Amino acid sequence: MFPAAASTAAPQVDALYIYLVVLSVVMTTLIFIAIGFFAYKYRRRSPEDPMPRAIHGSLPMEVTWSVIPFLFMLVMFAWGTKLYFENYTPPRNTLDIYVVGKQWMWKVQYPDGQREINELHVPTGRPVKLTLASEDVIHSFYIPAFRLKHDVVPGSYQTFWFQATEPGRYHLFCAEYCGTNHSRMIGWVDVMDPVSYQNWLAGGAAGVSMSQLGEKLFEKYGCITCHVTNRSGPPLDNVFGHPVQLADGRTVLADEPFLRESILNPNAKVVKGYKANVMPVYQGQIDEEGLLQLIVYIKSLSQTHPQARP
C-alpha cells in the first residue's frame, strides 16, 4: 500500500494521506451503511404499501452536512498547503545538483563535474536542491519514495528539493507524458550515507568541474570581452544571490532564473546604467547543459554566496 519512504517529506505526506484515507473510509462507510440500512428498512414489502409521507427537507440538516465536512476539508487544505510550501521551498545551504531532461533521458551534472544519465546519487541527512531544465518538451521529475515531483518545463528553471533519509535505490520516473519512450525515461536514485557519498564523489574521477566548464564557455561565447575585459557590460563578480537594480527602477534578485533570462534574452531585464540591445540574444545558441555550466560559473564568482564553490 505504501511505497518506500526515504525522504523527510515522505512520512509527512503519508501522515496527511492517512488522515484523508481514514476520513474517506469513514464517510464512505457512513453513506454505504445509511443507504444499505434505508434500502433494507424501507423496502417496499408489497405493491399495496401506502405511499410514504413527503419529507421536504430540513435546513438544520443541510447546514450540518455542509459545514461539518467543510471543517474537515479546511484541515486538509491547511495541512496540505503548509506541507506543500515546505516541500517546495528549498532551505539555505543546499547541495546543488543540476538535471536536464530530454527525450528520453535524465542528464545529471554535479558541481564537481561528475555527470550521469538516469542515475542520481545523493547523500542522506543533507538538503539537496535540484535545478531542473528541459531541452525539449515538458517532463516531470518524480521520485515516489520521496513523495515529490515537479514538472520540468522547457524555457524555465524549476527547483526541487528534498532531504533523503534512508540509503537505498529508488525509482526515478518521468511523470509527464513526453512521447514515444516516456515509460523508458526512468532511472534510479541512489541514496547513500554521507561517507559512501564522499567516496563515490572521489571515485568519480570528475576532472573538470562545472564552473570550469562554464568558464570555458564564458570565453567561447565572448562573454568575457564585455563583462570582464572592456567592462561595457555589467561586471559579474558578487552578482549571484544579490539584489540587482534594473534600468526601469525595479530591483530583482540575481538567482538562476534571472541569470538564465539575462543570457538568453538580455533585453528583458536591463541592469541600471546599461543599455538594451547591446548584448546579443543567446536564445537557441546554448544548450541547457552549457547554460547551467555558465550559471554555475557565474555563481562561483560570487564569493559571499555560501553555495559558491571553486
Next chain:
Amino acid sequence: MSTTLPRPETTERPNYLNVDYSWKSWLFTTDHKRIALLYLFSITAFFLVGAVFAGLMRLNLLFPDGLFEHDTYNKFFTMHGVIMVFFFLVPSIPATLGNFLLPIMIGARDLAFPRINLLSWYIYIAGGLFAVLAILKGGVDTGWTFYAPFSTTYSNTHVILAAIGVFVSGFSSILTGLNFIVTVHKMRAPGMTWSRLPLFVWAHYATSLIQVLGTPVVAITIVLLMLERILHAGIFDPNLGGDPVLFQHLFWFYSHPAVYIMILPGMGVVSEIIACYSRKGIFGYGFVAFSSVAIAVLGFMVWGHHLFVAGQSMYASMVFSFISFLVAVPSAIKVFNWTATMYKGSITFDTPMLYALGFIGLFTIGGLTGLFLATMAIDVHLTDTYFVIAHFHYVMVGGMVLAFLGGVHFWFPKMTGRLYPEMWARLAAAIIFVGFNLTFFPQFILGYLGMPRRYATYAQEFQVLHVLSTAGASILGVGYLLPLIYLSWAWRKGERSSQNPWQAKGLEWEQSPTPPPTFNFDVPPVVTERPYNYSEEVEVGGY
C-alpha cells in the same frame, strides 16, 4: 446509426417513431426525440470505439514490458481519451436523454430551435468523422490533453485532424447548451415555475451554462494550437519566446468545467430515479437544484489545480486548492440529500435504482479521492499517476456511465414503448458494478505506489495490480455488451409498456403518451403541483 428501427404493429397509435419510416424522415427530422435517438446511436458507436482502445490498453498492461510498440500504446490511450471525452462523455446524457426529455419535462412541444438541434448533430458527426479519419490515418499520440510543445512541435502524428475533430464537435455542444438554456427560460408550460422544474432540468441547465461559456475557450485554444503547429510562430514554444504553461491554463479553463459537463447531467438522472423508486420527493429539492448551479459556477474557478506541479505560483495554487474544496461542498450536499431521500421511503430495486445506488457509492469514492488531489502536498505525489486515472474514472464511468445506463433503462419504455427484461438488466448492472471496481480500485493503490500514467511499460512490482485491473476490465466489457444486446432485442420484441410503467411522477410520464407523439402531448400540459409529489396527501404549490 445505421440500425433500422423496428416497425411496430399498425394498430399502434401514432407516435414519433411510427409517423414516418423513411430515412429522410430521420436525417432531416427536427423532432428533438428523433435527434436524441440519432445521438444515442452515434455516441454508442463512439463508445464502442473508445472501449476497444481501452481493451487494447489493458491488454498491453498485462505485461511489464508491454505487448505493443510504445508508439502504438501511446496512440491507444490518446484515442481512448479523445473519443471518450469529446465524443462520448460530453454529449452522452445531455444530447440523448436531455434532448429527448428536457422539452417534455417542462411541457414544451420541442426545443426552442429545432433546426439548430439537428444542426448540432450534423456538426457532431462532422467532428466525429475528423476523429475517425485521424484514427484511420494512423492515430494521434499526444494524450487527450494535447500539451504543448509536444503536440505543436514534437509529435509526428495526426494532431491537426484530431484537433479539428475536437474543435468542430465543440460547436455541437455549444448549440445544445444554447438550445437548452433558451428552452428552459422561454418554453415552460403554464404552471411550470422554476421551483417546480425537475432536478434533471436543473442539472441540464447548469450543464448548458458550462457548455456555452467554456467550450468556446477550448475551441480558440485548439485553433491557436493548430496555427502554432502549422506556422511554428512560437506562441507555446519556449525556444521561440512562448509559454507552454499558458496552453495548460487555457486548456483547463474549459476542460475542468467540462468534467462537470460530464457529471452534472448524471446527477440529474439519479435525482429522478431515486425519487421514483423511493416514492418520495427529493429531500432538500432547493439545495440539490442550487448545488448544480453552484458546481457550474465554482467549476470555472478551479482549473489551476491541474498545475500544482507545473511551476504555477504557489499562492495561486493555494487559491485554486481552496476553491477546489469549496466545489466539494455542493457535491457532498447532493449525496447526502439523495441518501436522505430514501429515509422512510417505499423502496424498490428495479434496474434503474440499482444503477442510481451504484452511482451514489462510486461517485462518493470518486468525489472523496478528488479531495486527495485538491490537497496540494498529496497532489504533488499523486498527480500524473494511476491515482488520478482511478479518480476520474470513478467519477466519469462510475458516475456518468452508470447514470447514463440507469437513465437509458428508466426511460427506455418512454423512448421505445417497450419494457426491457428486468432479470437480464439486473444481472448486467451487477456485473458492471463488480467489473468496474475490480478494474479501477487497484489503480488507486498503483497510484500511491508511484506508477505514473501513460506508461507503455512499467516496473515489475506493479504487475499484480495491473493484472487485477485487466481482469476487471474484461468483466466490465461483458457488462457493457449485455445491455447492448438485450436492449436491442427489447426494442423489437420487448413487452409493450403502459404509459407510466413505473408509476413515476413528472410530465413525461403523467401527461405525455408512451411513446410520445411528435409534439409530445395530446393535450397541452398544465402543471398544478410540485415535482415528485408521490405522497398521497394533496399538496399544491412549489417548494
Next chain:
Amino acid sequence: MADTDLSVASHASTALKHHFDDSEQQLESSTLGMWVFLLTEIMFFGGMFGAYTVYRNLYPAAFASTSHYMNVTLGATNTAVLIFSSLTMALAVRSAQLGQKRALLSFLTFTLILGLVFLSIKYVEYHEKWVDHHIPGPGFHYAEPQYFHQAQILFFLYFAMTGLHALHMIVRAGLLITLIAMAARNRFSAGWYTPVEMIGLYWHFVDIVWIFLFPLLYLIGRTMR
C-alpha cells in the same frame, strides 16, 4: 452558426412555428438565443484576449516595438467605418420597425458596403504585412532582431485576433446579403422583423470587438519608447 439562427427565424416569418405558443414567445426565444450566442462569442474572443494579456505583460518592450509597424491610419479609418456602419445598421432596424421597406433596403445595403470597405482596407493592411514579411512562420522577418521571437508571437496574435474578427465580418456580410434578399421579397413587416433585429445585435457585437482590438493592437504601445 449565426446563419442558422437566421434560417430558423426566416422560415418562421410568415407563420408562427409549431412549437411556440405565440409570436411573443417566439421573439423572446430568438432574442435570448442571440444573447446567449453572443456570450459564447465573448468567451471565444476572451481566450485570445487572455493570451494577449499574458504576452503583453511578458514582453511590453516588444509590444511597443510592434505597434510602430501597425498602420494606424488604416486602422483608424476602419474604426470609423465600423462605427458608422453600426449607425446605419441601427437605422436599418429602425426602418424595419417602422415598416419602411425602401429605407430598410438602402440602410442594409449601405451597411453591407461599409462592411466590405472594412474588409478591403483589412486586405490592404494584410498585404502590407505580407510585403514586409510580418506574417508569422518560416518567412517572418523583423527589423529589430532583438525582438524577433517576441514580435513574431505578437504578430501571430495580431493575425489570429484580427483574422477571427475578419472571419466574423465575412459571416455577417453573408447574413446581411440574406437579409437584403429577404427584405427585397417583402418578408419583413412592422409586425415581424426578428432577423433584422438579431443580425443587428450580431453586427454591433462584431463592431464592439473591433473597438477593443484597435487600441490594443495599434495604439497602446506607441506612446512607449
